Amino acid sequence: MPADAAAKGMKLERYASGGAMLLLLRRASGGKIVSASSHLLFRATVLATLGLVFLFTFHYPSLLSRSFSLSGGGGDGGPAHASHRSLLMSSSSSYSASAAYGGAAWEKEVRKSAKPRKDGGIAVLVTGAAGFVGTHCSLALRARGDGVLGLDNFNSYYDPELKRARQRLLADRGVLVLDADINDGLLLEKLFDLVPFTHVLHLAAQAGVRYAMEAPQTYVASNVAGLVSVFEVAAKHADPQPAIVWASSSSVYGLNTDAPFSEDHRTDRPASLYAATKKAGEAIAHTYNHIYGLSITGLRFFTVYGPWGRPDMAYFFFTKSIVSGEPITLFRAADGADARRDFTYIDDVVKGCLGALDTSGKSTGSKSGKKSGPAPLRVYNLGNTSPVPVTRMVAILEKLLGKKANKRIVTMPSNGDVPFTHANVTHAAHDFGYRPTTSLDAGLRHFVTWFVDYYKLKLDIPKLTKPAGADKPSSSSSSSKKKKATAMAASS
Numbered sequence: 001m002p003a004d005a006a007a008k009g010m011k012l013e014r015y016a017s018g019g020a021m022l023l024l025l026r027r028a029s030g031g032k033i034v035s036a037s038s039h040l041l042f043r044a045t046v047l048a049t050l051g052l053v054f055l056f057t058f059h060y061p062s063l064l065s066r067s068f069s070l071s072g073g074g075g076d077g078g079p080a081h082a083s084h085r086s087l088l089m090s091s092s093s094s095y096s097a098s099a100a101y102g103g104a105a106w107e108k109e110v111r112k113s114a115k116p117r118k119d120g121g122i123a124v125l126v127t128g129a130a131g132f133v134g135t136h137c138s139l140a141l142r143a144r145g146d147g148v149l150g151l152d153n154f155n156s157y158y159d160p161e162l163k164r165a166r167q168r169l170l171a172d173r174g175v176l177v178l179d180a181d182i183n184d185g186l187l188l189e190k191l192f193d194l195v196p197f198t199h200v201l202h203l204a205a206q207a208g209v210r211y212a213m214e215a216p217q218t219y220v221a222s223n224v225a226g227l228v229s230v231f232e233v234a235a236k237h238a239d240p241q242p243a244i245v246w247a248s249s250s251s252v253y254g255l256n257t258d259a260p261f262s263e264d265h266r267t268d269r270p271a272s273l274y275a276a277t278k279k280a281g282e283a284i285a286h287t288y289n290h291i292y293g294l295s296i297t298g299l300r301f302f303t304v305y306g307p308w309g310r311p312d313m314a315y316f317f318f319t320k321s322i323v324s325g326e327p328i329t330l331f332r333a334a335d336g337a338d339a340r341r342d343f344t345y346i347d348d349v350v351k352g353c354l355g356a357l358d359t360s361g362k363s364t365g366s367k368s369g370k371k372s373g374p375a376p377l378r379v380y381n382l383g384n385t386s387p388v389p390v391t392r393m394v395a396i397l398e399k400l401l402g403k404k405a406n407k408r409i410v411t412m413p414s415n416g417d418v419p420f421t422h423a424n425v426t427h428a429a430h431d432f433g434y435r436p437t438t439s440l441d442a443g444l445r446h447f448v449t450w451f452v453d454y455y456k457l458k459l460d461i462p463k464l465t466k467p468a469g470a471d472k473p474s475s476s477s478s479s480s481k482k483k484k485a486t487a488m489a490a491s492s
C-alpha cells in the first residue's frame with residue numbers, strides 16, 4: 001500500500017469510533033482464559049468498559065477535547081500570561097486533539113450547525129468563534145439563515161469564562177463551537193470531509209499589540225502557523241475550495257504617517273511583532289491565492305469595541321478600573337498629543353465581515369493542485385473614519401459610569417503602540433456598501449450597558465432613545481454604492 005494511502009487509512013481508523021472497540025476485542029480474544037466463569041467475568045468486564053467508552057465518546061466529545069485547551073488563570077482584566085509553550089504544543093499535539101473527535105452523534109451535531117436554514121444560504125466555518133468578533137459574526141450569520149460551525153481553542157489570554165459565556169450564547173442560537181485549535185490540521189480536514197463549507201471566516205488569532213513583547217511565540221503560533229494551517233487545508237484538502245475572509249489589522253500601517261490610512265499606503269514598517277505577524281499573513285495570503293487559486297479577503301480591523309468585547313483592550317479595562325476606583329494610565333505621544341484611535345463599533349464591523357463574505361467570489365483551484373484561473377485577492381480597511389483621542393474615550397466612560405477616573409498620564413512607552421489610527425474605507429464602501437454609522441458615544445453606551453448587566457453591577461446607565469446606527473451620519477465615501485443587503489445587526 002502506498003505510504004499516503006496507509007496514512008489515510010490510519011487517519012480514518014482514528015476517527016472511526018468503533019476502531020478502539022475492535023482493537024480491544026482483538027486483544028481480548030487473544031488472552032488465555034482458563035475457566036468458564038472467569039471467561040464470562042472477563043467478557044462482562046470488557047463489554048461494560050466498552051459500553052462506558054462508547055457513551056463517553058458519543059456524548060462528551062467536547063469534554064474529551066477540553067484537556068487539550070489551555071486551562072485556568074485568566075482573571076478577566078487582561079492577559080493571563082498564558083504559557084506560549086502550551087499554545088505551540090497544541091500545534092504539535094494535533095494527533096491527540098483530533099483523536100478526541102468523531103462518532104456519529106458528533107458528526108450529526110457538526111452537520112446540523114453548519115447547515116444553512118434558507119435557500120441560497122452559505123455554510124461558514126468560523127475560527128475564533130468564541131472570540132469577540134467571531135461571536136458577533138456567528139450570531140449575525142445564523143440570524144440571516146446561514147450555516148455556521150465555530151472553532152475556538154479557549155486559551156487563557158483573557159478570561160476563558162467570558163469565552164464560555166459567548167459559547168453558551170451561540171449554543172442557544174443553534175451554533176456549535178468546538179474546542180479546537182486551528183493548528184490541528186487533521187481536525188480541519190475532518191470537518192471539510194463532513195461539510196462542504198462555502199466560506200471560512202478566519203478570526204482566530206493572538207490579538208493585542210503590547211502583549212507581543214511578553215509572549216512573542218504565541219503570535220507566531222496563531223497568526224503565522226495557524227493561518228498557514230487553515231490555508232493548507234482549504235487549498236489542498238477541501239473539495240470544493242472555500243472562499244476565505246480573515247482578520248488582518250490596522251496595525252499593519254505601523255509607522256505610516258499618511259492619513260487617513262488607505263490600502264494603497266505602504267505597510268512595510270510594522271511597529272510591533274503583532275503587526276509584523278499580520279503583515280506576514282497578508283504576504284502568505286498572496287502566495288496561497290497565487291499558487292492554489294484560493295479566494296482570499298483580508299480585513300484590517302481598527303480598534304473594534306462593543307458588548308461582549310475583549311477585556312485586554314483599553315476601553316474594557318478602563319471601565320473596570322473606573323468602577324473599582326483603580327488608577328488608569330493614559331499614553332501621550334512623544335510630541336505631547338493624546339493618542340488617538342479610530343474606534344470602530346462591533347455592529348459596523350460585522351456588517352463589513354458579512355459584506356466581504358457575500359462578495360468574496362469563488363476559489364478557482366482544486367485538490368489536484370490545478371487552478372482554472374486567477375481568484376480574487378482583496379484587502380479592506382474596516383474602520384470608523386473618525387479618530388478620537390483616548391482621553392475623550394475616557395471622558396465618555398466617566399459620564400456613563402457617573403464616576404471620575406483616577407488618571408495617570410505618561411509618555412507612550414516604546415512597546416509597539418502607534419500614536420494614531422485613521423481609516424479610509426472607500427474601497428469597502430464601494431465594493432460591499434460598508435458604511436460605519438455608530439458614534440463612540442453611542443457605542444460605549446451599548447458597551448457599558450452590557451458590562452453592567454454581565455458583571456451584575458448596580459449602576460444606572462442612561463437608556464438609548466434611538467437605535468444604534470441612527471446617531472452618526474456616515475463619513476465614508478459618497479461614491480459608495482450599496483450592493484445586496486449585507487447589513488445585519490449583531491445581537492448583543
Ligand SMILES: O=C(O)[C@H]1O[C@H](OP(=O)(O)OP(=O)(O)OC[C@H]2O[C@@H](n3ccc(=O)[nH]c3=O)[C@H](O)[C@@H]2O)[C@H](O)[C@@H](O)[C@H]1O
Nearest residue numbers: 207208209249250251301302303313314329330331339390
Ligand atoms: O486596530 C488594531 O489593529 C488593533 O486594535 C487594538 O489595539 P489598540 O488600538 O492598541 O487598542 P487598545 O489596546 O485598546 O488601546 C487603545 C488606545 O488606548 C491607549 N492605551 C492603552 C493601554 C493603556 O494602558 N493606556 C492607553 O492609553 C493605546 O495607546 C491606544 O491608543 C487591538 O487590541 C489589537 O488587537 C488590534 O486589533
